[in-house]
Amino acid sequence: MQIVWSAVDLEPAYGGVCVPTMGALHEGHLSLVRRAREEADLHAHRLPVVVTIFVNPAQFAPGEDFARYPRTFEADCEKCEQSGADVVFAPAVGEVYPEGPGAPIDPRIIIPAVAREPGLEEKSRPQFFIGVCRVVHRLFELVRPSAAVFGEKDYQQLLTIRAMASEMALPVTIHSEPTARDEDGLALSSRNVYLAPPQRKRALGLSKALRAARGAASVAEAESAMRSILLANQVEIDYAVVRDAHTLMPIENLAFGARALVAGRVGAVRLIDNMAV
Numbered sequence: 001m002q003i004v005w006s007a008v009d010l011e012p013a014y015g016g017v018c019v020p021t022m023g024a025l026h027e028g029h030l031s032l033v034r035r036a037r038e039e040a041d042l043h044a045h046r047l048p049v050v051v052t053i054f055v056n057p058a059q060f061a062p063g064e065d066f067a068r069y070p071r072t073f074e075a076d077c078e079k080c081e082q083s084g085a086d087v088v089f090a091p092a093v094g095e096v097y098p099e100g101p102g103a104p105i106d107p108r109i110i111i112p113a114v115a116r117e118p119g120l121e122e123k124s125r126p127q128f129f130i131g132v133c134r135v136v137h138r139l140f141e142l143v144r145p146s147a148a149v150f151g152e153k154d155y156q157q158l159l160t161i162r163a164m165a166s167e168m169a170l171p172v173t174i175h176s177e178p179t180a181r182d183e184d185g186l187a188l189s190s191r192n193v194y195l196a197p198p199q200r201k202r203a204l205g206l207s208k209a210l211r212a213a214r215g216a217a218s219v220a221e222a223e224s225a226m227r228s229i230l231l232a233n234q235v236e237i238d239y240a241v242v243r244d245a246h247t248l249m250p251i252e253n254l255a256f257g258a259r260a261l262v263a264g265r266v267g268a269v270r271l272i273d274n275m276a277v
């Protein structure tokens, strides 16, 4: 496996399968790398798998955890190699954002409706999807992949990137992988390292709430069950909703294809999770 610091050395890996990450890799990311390996091996000429590691300043608001976001580069590279990556691309901020991360967004980049309208992540983190679309678009420009893999854990992000790629007619197929969980149900996240043991126990409220939503008979019953469980686990609720699985807009009935989504704070740590219901 090769570590590439600058896009000028990426040419041999053009057309590969890309896994964009911010590092601090856990089993969830590695399931994306293994999926990328599988997709890449389906081609007659085994395509390269390129993992990008870049902590994107443009998707953090002032006061969020950009400076203390966990950075574990050497361990990340070992894990990537063991999971089947051919290249780790770790660009400098100046290469991703030649005009600086605070410069206005390239007006060609489409921020799709699913990133602007549902009132979920974008409500409490208005800069987030603008930063995500910007970096993913730029990484695609540098890596030139034929396909990319994202996790369902960040479900609104997955739908946003899929819609951006489709609405901008980017020549990239977007694949997704289910959320990886610890045995007790906690969705894996790089931010779980911030949780003290009693907080980790409370954080289980998120997956418990989602499982309760799956057994509910209506949207209202599902949302009320989720809120009760989150409150019982002392999770400060941001949202606990059942939405259309494609648009993330409100729905009246628990039709096939509904998605339950929760976000909340356990102490200072903001966590999100989701499940099909």
Ligand code: PAF
Binding pocket: 020, 021, 022, 054, 056, 059, 132, 135, 136, 154, 157
């Ligand atoms: O999900 C992430 O780790 C990030 O939001 C992504 C997609 C790598 C963009 O920085």
